[in-house]
Structures are given as C-alpha cells and as structure tokens.
Amino acid sequence: MLADGIVKAIGVSFLAMVAIALTGCRHQEPVVQAGETITIRLSGWQSNPNEKQLLDQVIRDFEAKNPTIKVKYEVINSEYMDVIKTRLIGDVAPDVFYLDAFEAPLLMKYDVLEPLDRYITPDFDLADFEPSLLKAFQSKGKLFGLPKDFSTLALFYNKKAFATAGITQPPKTWNEFLTDAKKLTIDRNKDGKIDQYGFGVAPELARQTIMIQAFGGSLINSQGYATFAEPESIKGLQLIVNQYRGDRSSAQPTDVGATWGSEMLGQGRAAMVIEGPWSIPYFKETFSKLDFATAEVPTVNGKPRTMAFTVAYVMNRKTKHKQAAWKLIAYLTGKEGMKTWAKQGLALPSRRSVLATTGYNKNPLYAPFAKGAGYATIWQAGENLPTIRMNFNNQFISALLGEQPLSNAMKKAQETANKEIYLSN
Known part of the structure; x- marks a missing residue:
C-alpha cells in the first residue's frame, strides 16, 4: 500500500521548478453553467486488484449522488511520486491524488497543495479522524490532506x-x-x-x-x-x-x-x-x-x-475545479464512502466511527493493528x-x-x- 522511492535528481528539479512556477498567477475557477458536466482527474496506486474494484464502486456511488461530476481514475503503479512531481512541474497534475505521509512534508512546504480548511464544515465531523493521522498532513496551521486509511504493524x-x-x-x-x-x-x-x-x-x-x-x-x-x-x-x-x-x-x-x-x-x-x-x-x-x-x-x-503508515487524498492547488474536487475528497473520506472502501481489509479506516462500525477493532486478526494506532509512530520525518x-x-x-x-x-x-x-x- 505504501508508495516507494524518490529519485534525488527529480526531487531537486521539482523544488527548483515548482518554486518558479508558483510565482505566477493563481488559476481562477471557471464558471460552470447549470447542468454542465465537470470531469475530475484522480490518481493513485493499486496494491491489490480488489483495491481498484472497491474504489471504482465508491466513485460510481459518488457520481450517482453528483450527476454533474465525472471522475476519471488513473492508476500509477510505477514511480508514482516521480510521475506526480513531473506533472506538477508541467502543470498537468491530476485534480485529486493520493499522497503518502512519507512524501507529504515536501509538497506541503512548496505550496503545491490546496489547503482544505475553508471547505470543511461542522457536519463533515473532522474530529472523527484519528488525530495523529490528520497531523501528518498539517503544516503551518493548515490542513492539506484527509487520510483515507492507515496501517500499523x-x-x-x-x-x-x-x-x-x-x-x-x-x-x-x-x-x-x-x-x-x-x-x-x-x-x-x-x-x-x-x-x-x-x-x-x-x-x-x-x-x-x-x-x-x-x-x-x-x-x-x-x-x-x-x-x-x-x-x-x-x-x-x-x-x-x-x-x-x-x-x-x-x-x-x-x-x-x-x-x-x-x-x-x-x-x-x-x-x-x-x-x-x-x-x-x-x-x-x-x-x-x-x-x-x-x-x-x-x-x-x-x-x-x-x-503507522497513512495515505491522504489531496487537492492540486492549481485545479480549475476546486469545489468539485472538494466534493470528491469529502465523499471519499466521509463516513459513507470510507465505510465502503474499508471492506477491502488491506488497511484500516481513519475515521474512528467507521473503524467501530466495521468491527475491525474487535476482530482478533485486526484488533492488534487498531490498538496500535494509539501509540504508533507515523512514518514521516x-x-x-x-x-x-x-x-x-x-x-x-x-x-x-x-x-x-x-x-x-x-x-x-x-x-x-x-x-x-x-x-x-
């Protein structure tokens, strides 16, 4: 489940080029006419065939509830972060993408992610997330990602x-x-x-x-x-x-x-x-x-x-469809979407309420992982x-x-x- 490997040369190139790119003007969100369909690009990796099938199911559920938003999901299994960094440099990155806590500090530092704080409302119930998992995607008082799941050892x-x-x-x-x-x-x-x-x-x-x-x-x-x-x-x-x-x-x-x-x-x-x-x-x-x-x-x-290893959904700061991108993130990490996603058993849901309803914390095989969340060291430094x-x-x-x-x-x-x-x- 965890994305592996950063080529140092690409990392240095990323820092230099993205800093220049971000000095330019910010993208304005285009006006969308009533009934017009928006396509949101979502990128992630796949560690198991069941993972894509479940995510496809969650996406179909989201599209049914949001008929004017279509989601184009792309699986990137080879050199995932190198591909994402290269696309960020070229201004062709997806609207929403997976981000491992291991990689998050670099992208948060260079301001390529959209802060999510202004989109979050009380009914989203941010307090339901395991605090240490949220902390992995916070920087300078802002929240840049919502953890979709987590794994302990x-x-x-x-x-x-x-x-x-x-x-x-x-x-x-x-x-x-x-x-x-x-x-x-x-x-x-x-x-x-x-x-x-x-x-x-x-x-x-x-x-x-x-x-x-x-x-x-x-x-x-x-x-x-x-x-x-x-x-x-x-x-x-x-x-x-x-x-x-x-x-x-x-x-x-x-x-x-x-x-x-x-x-x-x-x-x-x-x-x-x-x-x-x-x-x-x-x-x-x-x-x-x-x-x-x-x-x-x-x-x-x-x-x-x-x-503890965790991955979040994050929003490209330059996406032209921020409201639609947020709706997707909110559904994927909301209680309903996360409950469907948690069926895979490859990782544990990051919301405490979903963890309780799925029964993983009482299942003899999964209980040691759930208990470890309270004292685990996040794989991030x-x-x-x-x-x-x-x-x-x-x-x-x-x-x-x-x-x-x-x-x-x-x-x-x-x-x-x-x-x-x-x-x-």
Missing part, C-alpha cells in the same frame, strides 16, 4: 509452528520474542541449513525506526539532519543485528528466496514476521491453508511500539526522510551481513545523508 505468527515448539502464547516482550525465535528456528538435518527461521526480518528504516527509538534514540533533529548513529539508537538496532548474526534465529526474505516477510511465513521459512494488515487478505488468497494469528508487536525496553532512508538502508544491510560493525555502518550512513542534506539546502 503487528506480529504475525504460525500457530502450528508455535504448537510444535510448545509455545502457548505470542511473546509480549522483546526478550520473550528472542527466546521464542530460537525455539522456532529449525535445522531438521543438523547440517547448518536452517529450514525454518524464528523471525523474518525487514532490514529497512520504515520497520527499524521503532528500534532506533526504543532506548531514547531519534531519527532526525530539529534541523532535519539524521541522528540515528547516536549510542541510544545503536542499542536498539544492535538487537536486530545480534539476532541475525549471533542467534541465527532470523533471516531476510532474500536469504530464503522470498520477496517479503509474509511470503516467508506463508512458505514456512519463518514462524514470525512483523507486517501490516495488508498481509491478512494476502494469506487468505495465497496461502489459504496457513493457520496464522496476530498480536501486538512485542514491547522493546518496556514500551509498546509500532509504526520531514522532507529529508527519503535521503535519510536510502543511506540507512544501504548501510544497515551491510552491517547485518557482517561486512562492517553496526556503529561504523550507521556513522557512515549518517554522515553521507547529512552531507547530501546540507548540499541540497
């Missing part, structure tokens, strides 16, 4: 593997998790070739931020520079490296020929993974015989921690996060493979990231 585990290992309940603390992972790691032929790992680890910043924060570390400072190489951050990350290299009770997906953690669990190559709710329909469709369950991510250093993430991921994997000590790898990643950030300012 939870522990998925193979119930049969747990029973075989004599484990009666999922681990609640990281120490219990490490102990269980050892019990779940199986070398059937005793030849050093592990058949089942206790844990399938995702060695990327979007998953390891909770380990950075566990002992008081931070990802960035107030100036937007990376700080993940500090001793407090290393302490949490070292737990991941020690498990992988010392205990040998965890593996990366690439170690076993898988593409992601849930595939490892489905194939029986890992007994536990930390993933989002998008894995639930994936398991049901791809590994229908897998008997799995979910639990909250084990506490690290005594505190509950998870990540300013406009420099793409640069920080790229450098972290490259060096952390190197440390995980034993090519260099973790402290050296993180120092190198931090210094390189901060140099790039300094040069781009």
Whole structure:
C-alpha cells in the first residue's frame, strides 16, 4: 500500500521548478453553467486488484449522488511520486491524488497543495479522524490532506509452528520474542541449513525506526539532519543485528528466496514476521491453508511500539475545479464512502466511527493493528526522510551481513545523508 522511492535528481528539479512556477498567477475557477458536466482527474496506486474494484464502486456511488461530476481514475503503479512531481512541474497534475505521509512534508512546504480548511464544515465531523493521522498532513496551521486509511504493524505468527515448539502464547516482550525465535528456528538435518527461521526480518528504516527509538534514540533533529548513529539508537538496532548474526534465529526474505516477510511465513521459512494488515487478505488468497494469528508487536525496553503508515487524498492547488474536487475528497473520506472502501481489509479506516462500525477493532486478526494506532509512530520525518532512508538502508544491510560493525555502518550512513542534506539546502 505504501508508495516507494524518490529519485534525488527529480526531487531537486521539482523544488527548483515548482518554486518558479508558483510565482505566477493563481488559476481562477471557471464558471460552470447549470447542468454542465465537470470531469475530475484522480490518481493513485493499486496494491491489490480488489483495491481498484472497491474504489471504482465508491466513485460510481459518488457520481450517482453528483450527476454533474465525472471522475476519471488513473492508476500509477510505477514511480508514482516521480510521475506526480513531473506533472506538477508541467502543470498537468491530476485534480485529486493520493499522497503518502512519507512524501507529504515536501509538497506541503512548496505550496503545491490546496489547503482544505475553508471547505470543511461542522457536519463533515473532522474530529472523527484519528488525530495523529490528520497531523501528518498539517503544516503551518493548515490542513492539506484527509487520510483515507492507515496501517500499523503487528506480529504475525504460525500457530502450528508455535504448537510444535510448545509455545502457548505470542511473546509480549522483546526478550520473550528472542527466546521464542530460537525455539522456532529449525535445522531438521543438523547440517547448518536452517529450514525454518524464528523471525523474518525487514532490514529497512520504515520497520527499524521503532528500534532506533526504543532506548531514547531519534531519527532526525530539529534541523532535519539524521541522528540515528547516536549510542541510544545503536542499542536498539544492535538487537536486530545480534539476532541475525549471533542467534541465527532470523533471516531476510532474500536469504530464503522470498520477496517479503509474509511470503516467508506463508512458505514456512519463518514462524514470525512483523507486517501490516495488508498481509491478512494476502494469506487468505495465497496461502489459504496457513493457520496464522496476530498480536501486538512485542514491547522493546518496556514500551509498546509500532509504526503507522497513512495515505491522504489531496487537492492540486492549481485545479480549475476546486469545489468539485472538494466534493470528491469529502465523499471519499466521509463516513459513507470510507465505510465502503474499508471492506477491502488491506488497511484500516481513519475515521474512528467507521473503524467501530466495521468491527475491525474487535476482530482478533485486526484488533492488534487498531490498538496500535494509539501509540504508533507515523512514518514521516520531514522532507529529508527519503535521503535519510536510502543511506540507512544501504548501510544497515551491510552491517547485518557482517561486512562492517553496526556503529561504523550507521556513522557512515549518517554522515553521507547529512552531507547530501546540507548540499541540497
């Protein structure tokens, strides 16, 4: 569900060119004659065929209620944000589009989004949204996007593997998790070739931020520079490296020929993974015989921690049909539209009332994700996060493979990231 990748060159070009473009005159909304049909262009990505089918249904419902507005929906699955940025530069961007919280700070800073505050009325019930999700799309006192849904992370585990290992309940603390992972790691032929790992680890910043924060570390400072190489951050990350290299009770997906953690669990190559709710329909469709369950991510250093990923609908500031664009956003993120959209089960509705009516917060598989919303860290850390993430991921994997000590790898990643950030300012 989350959009991935920013090409640095395009990012720099975007900043320079959009700043020039925005010095020009603002677009005036054309006068629409009574009965005239308006076409609104909507762009997003698709992570599952069901996602497009459900969105198409919501759009048809909207068009039925608004017969003078037609919606042209375009799916962009390859280099989504690069395409959006390029179109913003060329003044051909869609009227409404998806925006990941990860990417939001850059676009909010450069004023390419229409503030939504003046369109929102009391009956829209803005207070119904999870506050932390709204905050991800706020800047300088203005709201630039309405979150369509969100996902947190939870522990998925193979119930049969747990029973075989004599484990009666999922681990609640990281120490219990490490102990269980050892019990779940199986070398059937005793030849050093592990058949089942206790844990399938995702060695990327979007998953390891909770380990950075566990002992008081931070990802960035107030100036937007990376700080993940500090001793407090290393302490949490070292737990991941020690498990992988010392205990040998965890593996990366690439170690076993898988593409992601849930595939490892489905194939029986890992007994536990930390993933989002998008894995639930994936398991049901791809590994229908897998008997799995979910639990909250084990506490690290005594505190509950998870990540939250959210995507909003935003309005192009230069759209010529702002009122129509707002009507679309309001319906898509309103209670009726969101309830229809939430049927997919790939993510959770961002409105509390819809979350309650759908029953996800009481469903044993989804409840750990819903509960995590109250303490999750939003996957967002300013406009420099793409640069920080790229450098972290490259060096952390190197440390995980034993090519260099973790402290050296993180120092190198931090210094390189901060140099790039300094040069781009």
